[in-house]
Amino acid sequence: xxxxxxxxxxxxxxxxxxxxxxxxxxxxxxxxxxxxxxxxxxxxxxxxxxxxxxxxxxxxxxxxxxxxxxxxxxxxxxxxxxxxxxxxxxxxxxxxxxxxxxxxxxxxxxxxxxxxxxxxxxxxxxxxxxxxxxxxxxxxxxxxxxxxxxxxxxxxxxxxxxxxxxxxxxxxxxxxxxxxxxxxxxxxxxxxxxxxxxxxxxxxxxxxxxxxxxxxxxxxxxxxxxxxxxxxxxxxxxxxxxxxxxxxxxxxxxxxxxxxxxxxxxxxxxxxxxxxxxxxxxxxxxxxxxxxxxxxxxxxxxxxxxxxxxxxxxxxxxxxxxxxxxxxxxxxxxxxxxxxxxxxxxxxxxxxxx
Amino acid sequence: xxxxxxxxxxxxxxxxxxxxxxxxxxxxxxxxxxxxxxxxxxxxxxxxxxxxxxxxxxxxxxxxxxxxxxxxxxxxxxxxxxxxxxxxxxxxxxxxxxxxxxxxxxxxxxxxxxxxxxxxxxxxxxxxxxxxxxxxxxxxxxxxxxxxxxxxxxxxxxxxxxxxxxxxxxxxxxxxxxxxxxxxxxxxxxxxxxxxxxxxxxxxxxxxxxxxxxxxxxxxxxxxxxxxxxxxxxxxxxxxxxxxxxxxxxxx
Ligand SMILES: Cc1ncc(C[n+]2csc(CCOP(=O)(O)OP(=O)(O)O)c2C)c(N)n1
Ligand code: SF4
Numbered sequence: 001x002x003x004x005x006x007x008x009x010x011x012x013x014x015x016x017x018x019x020x021x022x023x024x025x026x027x028x029x030x031x032x033x034x035x036x037x038x039x040x041x042x043x044x045x046x047x048x049x050x051x052x053x054x055x056x057x058x059x060x061x062x063x064x065x066x067x068x069x070x071x072x073x074x075x076x077x078x079x080x081x082x083x084x085x086x087x088x089x090x091x092x093x094x095x096x097x098x099x100x101x102x103x104x105x106x107x108x109x110x111x112x113x114x115x116x117x118x119x120x121x122x123x124x125x126x127x128x129x130x131x132x133x134x135x136x137x138x139x140x141x142x143x144x145x146x147x148x149x150x151x152x153x154x155x156x157x158x159x160x161x162x163x164x165x166x167x168x169x170x171x172x173x174x175x176x177x178x179x180x181x182x183x184x185x186x187x188x189x190x191x192x193x194x195x196x197x198x199x200x201x202x203x204x205x206x207x208x209x210x211x212x213x214x215x216x217x218x219x220x221x222x223x224x225x226x227x228x229x230x231x232x233x234x235x236x237x238x239x240x241x242x243x244x245x246x247x248x249x250x251x252x253x254x255x256x257x258x259x260x261x262x263x264x265x266x267x268x269x270x271x272x273x274x275x276x277x278x279x280x281x282x283x284x285x286x287x288x289x290x291x292x293x294x295x296x297x298x299x300x301x302x303x304x305x306x307x308x309x310x311x312x313x314x315x316x317x318x319x320x321x322x323x324x325x326x327x328x329x330x331x332x333x334x335x336x337x338x339x340x341x342x343x344x345x346x347x348x349x350x351x352x353x354x
Numbered sequence: 355x356x357x358x359x360x361x362x363x364x365x366x367x368x369x370x371x372x373x374x375x376x377x378x379x380x381x382x383x384x385x386x387x388x389x390x391x392x393x394x395x396x397x398x399x400x401x402x403x404x405x406x407x408x409x410x411x412x413x414x415x416x417x418x419x420x421x422x423x424x425x426x427x428x429x430x431x432x433x434x435x436x437x438x439x440x441x442x443x444x445x446x447x448x449x450x451x452x453x454x455x456x457x458x459x460x461x462x463x464x465x466x467x468x469x470x471x472x473x474x475x476x477x478x479x480x481x482x483x484x485x486x487x488x489x490x491x492x493x494x495x496x497x498x499x500x501x502x503x504x505x506x507x508x509x510x511x512x513x514x515x516x517x518x519x520x521x522x523x524x525x526x527x528x529x530x531x532x533x534x535x536x537x538x539x540x541x542x543x544x545x546x547x548x549x550x551x552x553x554x555x556x557x558x559x560x561x562x563x564x565x566x567x568x569x570x571x572x573x574x575x576x577x578x579x580x581x582x583x584x585x586x587x588x589x590x591x592x593x594x595x596x597x598x599x600x601x602x603x604x605x606x
Binding site: 067 | 398399401403404414424427433436442463
């Protein structure tokens with residue numbers, strides 16, 4: 001199909017269409033509104049449906065209804081809107097319904113601003129809504145990678161009957177890069193025997209619900225959910241490493257922060273510093289493996305984030321106190337510069353705790 | 355001697371025993387919806403949406419595919435289902451707390467969009483499930499757990515008349531308010547429910563039947579007194595009748 005220059009938000013939308021998503025329910029919010037607008041134009045072309053809901057709360061509940069019929073369906077938002085969707089996400093998990101939810105993160109808390117941030121890490125990886133649950137979270141760092149991860153997100157959603165979150169930030173959503181798509185092909189929709197589409201002569205009524213009034217029965221359901229989370233943890237953790245074999249220090253970052261950190265690391269390597277990188281691609285499940293493999297031989301880790309320090313907690317858990325873990329972050333929508341990160345790396349390599 | 359069956363349980367309901375309090379009219383309303391689905395022969399093509407409230411377990415009672423929605427969100431969930439499956443029948447079953455309070459935005463906007471769904475709106479002027487607190491439909495002067503001195507309009511605001519309000523929206527096709535306080539009214543109520551589903555069948559847009567219903571438990575009245583209370587107090591505040599009947603589909 002050749003390369004096309006596209007905006008990140010539009011890449012997510014087109015990638016979803018390529019992954020067989022035909023239903024989108026959304027509500028505008030900067031910096032992800034182009035995604036909503038793109039779907040409004042694009043979905044009718046593939047025989048799908050776009051509907052602008054009256055709120056994020058309604059949008060995620062429309063997704064819940066559509067997901068119950070077995071189709072690939074999605075919604076997208078940015079931080080304040082994502083907070084509103086947490087009610088529905090908890091219900092999707094409880095009722096075991098697959099869906100894709102995109103969060104293009106902006107600065108907070110509260111109304112914050114519309115600049116890129118990574119300060120929703122806690123709310124996307126630790127449950128966010130009520131109840132004991134996790135949702136798989138995929139965090140691309142380039143627009144080309146968005147294409148693969150959007151498809152992966154729908155596959156994981158269907159495989160485990162769970163909502164999946166695609167996490168970007170305002171920078172990724174707004175930037176333009178050349179990307180390449182495969183030819184769009186109509187897909188045979190997957191038959192889901194649990195879907196509520198009307199009995200239609202095939203047996204007993206089906207029920208989609210997260211309600212279980214009996215405590216023992218609800219505990220059983222929770223145990224089954226926990227088993228599913230364990231399986232996802234075992235099978236779906238993804239990451240990428242860069243020059244970690246001889247590294248004395250490892251920088252870890254995801255999404256936009258990882259792109260900038262990589263430039264800083266390249267510069268450090270040129271200056272003879274042995275620095276590597278671990279880039280988590282799934283934030284939940286958090287990829288512990290590369291940390292387990294390196295924690296007894298490196299001198300330290302540096303978690304670089306566009307937040308006040310959220311992922312660093314998972315890094316510390318993976319490192320289990322065997323090695324020093326430092327943190328550098330900017331907040332409020334400020335994007336760290338390559339130079340800033342480079343300075344932190346130099347300090348770290350000089351034995352200075354940052 | 356062979357006996358002729360003159361009356362049977364509707365196939366629109368499952369064999370499960372309902373959990374409603376004695377004298378509660380939720381059961382009657384269930385039965386009417388079940389009968390209509392059976393009589394129209396659409397049980398196999400229907401997806402119902404249960405809401406949050408005393409009727410939260412209605413997915414155990416209706417003999418069709420069912421989805422449970424979060425508190426107030428049933429019209430949004432129904433929208434999602436109907437937009438994917440436009441040829442199926444989709445209905446929600448919601449109480450007044452569910453529809454007129456936390457879910458008022460979802461109800462108004464589903465109606466405004468002219469969603470081709472049917473809403474069964476059970477108005478018992480109180481929150482039943484959580485123990486009898488004030489609802490948006492609680493009458494002025496009515497004592498509830500959270501209006502212990504009676505609802506005072508200057509403090510707690512005034513009741514919302516949902517049928518009147520939604521009928522002002524161009525997207526609504528059919529809206530009627532009925533009651534369950536005696537047999538003639540129950541017969542009328544069933545006709546209205548049928549009409550609402552017929553409206554959906556013809557693709558005319560949003561249909562809603564508001565059913566005045568009793569809550570003996572939280573009103574602190576026996577079942578008979580409760581029926582009288584509907585007639586004497588609720589019907590004057592919530593006049594019965596057809597509020598919207600746009601059979602042209604002009605609201606879509
Ligand atoms: C988000 C949320 N808030 C509050 C509740 C608690 N709650 C359950 S039922 C209910 C009121 C239901 O009243 P109504 O809709 O009038 O139905 P009824 O029980 O009278 O049939 C409330 C407030 C809840 N389940 N979820
Ligand atoms: S609490 Fe009221 S509404 Fe609920 S079942 Fe009992 S009588 Fe019916």
